[in-house]
Amino acid sequence: MNGTMNNKLFAQTAEPARDLASLRIETPPVTLREMALDRLRDxxxxxxxxxxxxxxxxTLCDQLGVSRSVIREVLRHLETEGLVETAPKQGPIVARIDWRQARQIYDVRIALETTAVADCARNADSKTKEKLKAILQDLDRNSRKNDALTILTATTDFYETIFLSGVHEIAWDIVKRLNSxxxxxxxxxxxxxxxTxxxxxxxxEIFNAIERNDPDAAAAACRAHIEEAARIAQSLLVPVDQPKL
Amino acid sequence: MNGTMNNKLFAQTAEPARDLASLRIETPPVTLREMALDRLRDxxxxxxxxxxxxxxxxTLCDQLGVSRSVIREVLRHLETEGLVETAPKQGPIVARIDWRQARQIYDVRIALETTAVADCARNADSKTKEKLKAILQDLDRNSRKNDALTILTATTDFYETIFLSGVHEIAWDIVKRLNSxxxxxxxxxxxxxxxTxxxxxxxxEIFNAIERNDPDAAAAACRAHIEEAARIAQSLLVPVDQPKL
DNA sequence: CGTCGTATTATGGTATACCATCATAAGGCA
DNA sequence: TGCCTTATGATGGTATACCATAATACGACG
Structure with missing residues (x-):
């Protein structure tokens, strides 16, 4: 692993170019660092x-097969994201989450997501509505599987569609980071x-409100959605003093 | 500068211990990295x-007097904070800001700050109110100096007091980062x-609403405060296509 | 037998060496 | 003269070497 390994996993699944931009040879500046970052974050x-x-x-060097330079930069990144904490004189650890923090995260999510949802209800075009509908239908179809990961993915797609239907990339970035x-x-x-x-x-509920362009109802439903999740989280987190999680 | 410089600026102004925690010898793990981070960010x-x-x-190595390892980790940190962008194959540059992004940042601030302000109006104790009042009085006293930096600092203190009067450290962190x-x-x-x-x-206005425990008025005043700033920013940013700033 | 001191090791902090790539400039050929 | 080729330097990517410190374990001394 001495920097002289470049012929690696670029499948180059060249889809037929849909536009000129996608014609570009997929440049592979997939740096080791980026790969390691995604791996470790995941x-x-x-x-x-x-x-x-x-x-x-x-140890991480061995586990990921990269050098310490890479690992350290990745750790800095994750530290800034809040996924890793670095105790002075002891090095990085996986961040703990307690109810105090979790509650705050749900609060921020409420503030940002209700805004985005209301905005979407005000301005959504038919294409956005179609997409949201499709996501929910997909979810219904797979609901009997009760697969937590499937629901999580669909939920993410749902909210991403809402955020990006308006001009809210930055808010969505923040929400994504908090969710992680x-x-x-x-x-x-x-x-x-x-x-489930x-x-x-x-x-x-949120979708229905968006479809009939009712910002207030959409925001209210969104708030209810998050508050419900928060309540369940609280019941999981609060009973024990400093829970294992 | 070879890692063998440790006897530096720890004034160790040992105040009389107010509690057991503050008894601890102030460990000085002021790493080079932290110093460099603050310097560069500032x-x-x-x-x-x-x-x-x-x-x-x-070049930064020479300017800050540290090695590339340090610089690179600092750049990763600032990149995650949004202050630095890294163009593939070209390395890091100072992030540009356009109106599209700025508007989004003001939107997020509105969502978070109105929430915090309203919360503060609901729950603020007398001590918080006193502190806010003191900040404003200080500001009045120095207002004839018209010093932008003074006002900026006072504004930051003002909102920090509001955020931290409730349990909103995470939201405050986000706002601070956006403001930078x-x-x-x-x-x-x-x-x-x-x-000015x-x-x-x-x-x-915000303070008055907080003092009389009127969350809605406080939130409205806060929104007005930010919207006004946003309008001015827009007038600075939008006329030219991709402004120099 | 307990406690204190010392040696060893593990760990993070820092610096540096090396490599691949890209941009730029210089030079040769048509 | 103009364009293409090639050499060179600058830059980021990666790996590694070295150092200081903190935790641990082990041994000597009381």
Missing amino acids: AIIAGLFNPGQRLVER RISRLRVMTLSTTNR VSGPARMR | AIIAGLFNPGQRLVER RISRLRVMTLSTTNR VSGPARMR
Whole structure:
């Protein structure tokens, strides 16, 4: 692994060019760093590392097969994202989440998502509505699988469509980042108390309000959606003093 | 500069311990990286580097007197914060800001700050109110200096007090980070069209609403405060196509 | 037997060396 | 003279070497 490995996994699945921009040879500046970043972030989000677990740099080097330079820059990135904390004199650990933080994250999400949803209800074009409808139908079709990950993905798509239907990339970025910090919570929440049913139901409420261009109702439904998730999260997080999670 | 310089600026002004925690010997893990991070961030915010300007790693090494490892980790951090962009194959540059982004940032600020302000109006204790009042009085006293930086600092203190009077550290973190991305804009905004007068006036409106525990009025005043800033920013940013700023 | 001191090791902090690539400039050929 | 080719330098990407420190374990001394 000495920098002289460049002929790697670029499948180059050259789709037929839809426009001139996509004609470009897919430049592969997929730096090691970016790959390592995605891998490690996914691993943390997926719960492969436990909160509070130490992330020893040299160990990560072996596990990811890259050098410490890469690992350290990745850790800096994840630190800024809030997924990793670095205790002075002890190095990086996977960030812990407690109810105090989680509650704040849900609060920020409420503030940002209700805004985006209301805006979408005001301005959504038919194409956006179609897309939202398709996502929900897909979800219905697969709902009997009760697959937490499927629902999570669909929920993400749903809100992404809403955010990006307006000019809200920055807000969406923030929400995405916050969600990654409570990812474990989200999965646990979904695995609990019929959330696999109520979640999609709430989303349908939001969609209905958007379809009939009712910003206030849409915002209210969105708030209800998040508050419900927050309540479940609280029940998971608060009872024990400093929960394992 | 070879890592063997440790005996530096720890004034160790040991105040009489107010509690057990503050008894701890102030550990000085002020790493080179942290210092470099603050320096570089401040330099960018202060406008020492122009937007779009290339940040050549080896040059920064000389300018800050540290090695490339440090510089690169700092750049990763600032990149995640949004202050630095890294063009593929060309390296990092100071992030540019256009009106599309700025408008979004003002939108997020409105969503978060109105929430915090309303919350503060609902729950603020007398101590918080006193502190807010003191900040405004200080501002009045110095207002004839018309010093943009003074007003900016006071504004920051004002909102920080509001955010932290409730449990909103995370939201405040987000707002701080967003503000750093529009720092130049904020300074320019303040230097324009009597903003040095209207800004404090708006803040006093907010304070009055908080003092009489009127969340809706407080939120409305806050929204007006930010919208006004946004309007000024727009007038600065939009006329020219891709402004120099 | 307990406690204190010392040696060892693990870890993060820092600096530097090397490589691939891209932009630019210089030079040769038509 | 103009364009194409080639050499060179600048830059970021990556790996590694070295150092300081903190935690741990082990041994000596009381």
